Amino acid sequence: MSRGSHPPALPWRPSGVPVPPRPxxxxxxxxxxxxxxxxxxxxxPVDRTAAGVVDPTVALELGTYAAVALYLAVRWRGGVRRHVxxxxxxxxxxxxxxxxxxxxxxxxxxxxASQLVVVVALTLQxxxxxxxxxxxxxxxxxALVVYAVxxxxxxxxxVAPRWGVQRGRFTWLHTHSVxxxxxxxxxxxxxxxxxxxxxxxxxxxxxxxxxVLVAVVGVALVCTRTRGSIGAAxxxxxxxxxxxxxxxxxxxxxxxxxxxxxxxxxxxxxPLSAYLLRGSTGAELASLNRRxxxxxxxxxxxxxxxxxxLGLTASRTAFADAxxxxxxxxxxLNVAVDAGLVGLAWWLALLGVVGASIAxxxxxxxxLGVAARATDGRGAQRLDxxxxxxxxxxxxxxxxxxxxxxxxxxxxxxxxxLLLSGQWSLAxxxxxxxxxx
Numbered sequence: 113m114s115r116g117s118h119p120p121a122l123p124w125r126p127s128g129v130p131v132p133p134r135p136x137x138x139x140x141x142x143x144x145x146x147x148x149x150x151x152x153x154x155x156x157p158v159d160r161t162a163a164g165v166v167d168p169t170v171a172l173e174l175g176t177y178a179a180v181a182l183y184l185a186v187r188w189r190g191g192v193r194r195h196v197x198x199x200x201x202x203x204x205x206x207x208x209x210x211x212x213x214x215x216x217x218x219x220x221x222x223x224x225a226s227q228l229v230v231v232v233a234l235t236l237q238x239x240x241x242x243x244x245x246x247x248x249x250x251x252x253x254x255a256l257v258v259y260a261v262x263x264x265x266x267x268x269x270x271v272a273p274r275w276g277v278q279r280g281r282f283t284w285l286h287t288h289s290v291x292x293x294x295x296x297x298x299x300x301x302x303x304x305x306x307x308x309x310x311x312x313x314x315x316x317x318x319x320x321x322x323x324v325l326v327a328v329v330g331v332a333l334v335c336t337r338t339r340g341s342i343g344a345a346x347x348x349x350x351x352x353x354x355x356x357x358x359x360x361x362x363x364x365x366x367x368x369x370x371x372x373x374x375x376x377x378x379x380x381x382x383p384l385s386a387y388l389l390r391g392s393t394g395a396e397l398a399s400l401n402r403r404x405x406x407x408x409x410x411x412x413x414x415x416x417x418x419x420x421x422l423g424l425t426a427s428r429t430a431f432a433d434a435x436x437x438x439x440x441x442x443x444x445l446n447v448a449v450d451a452g453l454v455g456l457a458w459w460l461a462l463l464g465v466v467g468a469s470i471a472x473x474x475x476x477x478x479x480l481g482v483a484a485r486a487t488d489g490r491g492a493q494r495l496d497x498x499x500x501x502x503x504x505x506x507x508x509x510x511x512x513x514x515x516x517x518x519x520x521x522x523x524x525x526x527x528x529x530l531l532l533s534g535q536w537s538l539a540x541x542x543x544x545x546x547x548x549x
């Protein structure tokens with residue numbers, strides 16, 4: 113090995129393909145932004161947040177975004193992907209950010225709009241750095257896994273005193289359990305895909321590590337008692353299992369589920385049901401814990417301001433007087449309340465374009481993988497993992513968006529993952545088409 117050269121720390125690429133010794137920081141910077149945005153180090157009343165009061169934690173968050181913006185400004189060299197995914201990402205996010213101009217909480221809205229612009233810029237640079245290879249996106253996925261596992265460890269060590277419906281639900285520090293559930297749901301689907309695809313995906317860790325981590329994260333998810341996120345994770349894992357082209361792996365999952373279901377039904381079904389019901393009455397369950405009341409108010413707001421909405425972050429306090437909580441608890445209504453039908457149209461277009469890009473990458477994988485499976489008998493190609501994982505995560509997010517607003521409340525983890533999923537799918541398509549050339 114020549115002086116000054118360094119072997120790659122992790123085998124992200126197939127054997128014989130060179131790996132840059134120092135990959136650009138855009139694979140881990142999104143996780144840093146998510147951490148400073150969503151991990152609550154203290155309990156903060158909603159009115160102080162809406163008023164834009166800056167405390168040390170807020171200063172740390174804004175300072176981190178400013179540092180990332182400076183990094184992007186120094187590194188920016190152009191070369192942004194010219195694709196409908198990029199257009200939809202920029203258009204949807206800038207439309208939402210523009211509504212800060214008339215938001216009822218100008219300080220908070222301006223901060224969130226600026227953060228959203230930084231996230232979009234980081235997404236575009238991520239796509240440039242990924243190029244036509246998926247290794248950059250895989251690094252991000254593993255960074256997200258490490259982040260979630262670290263938070264589970266923190267939550268196991270100490271959780272702030274809980275109150276009301278939050279009592280007895282797993283989380284970390286002062287973070288709301290619904291935020292914790294949304295994070296763990298996405299990571300559970302990713303880990304399930306990593307474990308299932310490991311024999312052919314050329315992932316850096318041993319398979320048993322992914323198995324242990326999916327169990328740890330999955331148990332933590334159940335302990336959040338966040339029913340929407342648990343159901344979303346189950347839907348995402350089901351999609352991964354159904355799309356995975358290796359019949360043996362799919363049979364293994366089905367046999368495992370068939371063997372576990374009777375045991376659960378005979379032993380822990382009753383206490384598990386009570387655990388997930390969280391003492392809710394029949395009326396509360398019928399209204400999805402008062403979510404239908406929220407949604408009725410949201411519809412009234414949209415009808416009153418159908419075109420432009422109330423402005424970015426308005427949903428944080430728009431429901432306080434009527435229902436006593438913040439946020440629409442539905443991503444699609446949350447966008448409609450903040451940005452009106454114009455913003456909702458852009459947002460739905462973004463979801464549709466990213467979903468179509470993932471589906472297109474999956475079709476290419478299937479087409480190129482048929483011949484390989486027929487000749488070598490070893491199963492799917494390496495990149496089957498990427499397209500299957502993306503499909504599972506996308507379904508998980510769409511389902512979770514029905515009962516949680518984070519997919520429509522930027523700059524949350526859900527929004528960051530959505531935007532990066534679009535760029536990841538483009539890298540998949542490019543690498544797959546080159547492999548089939």
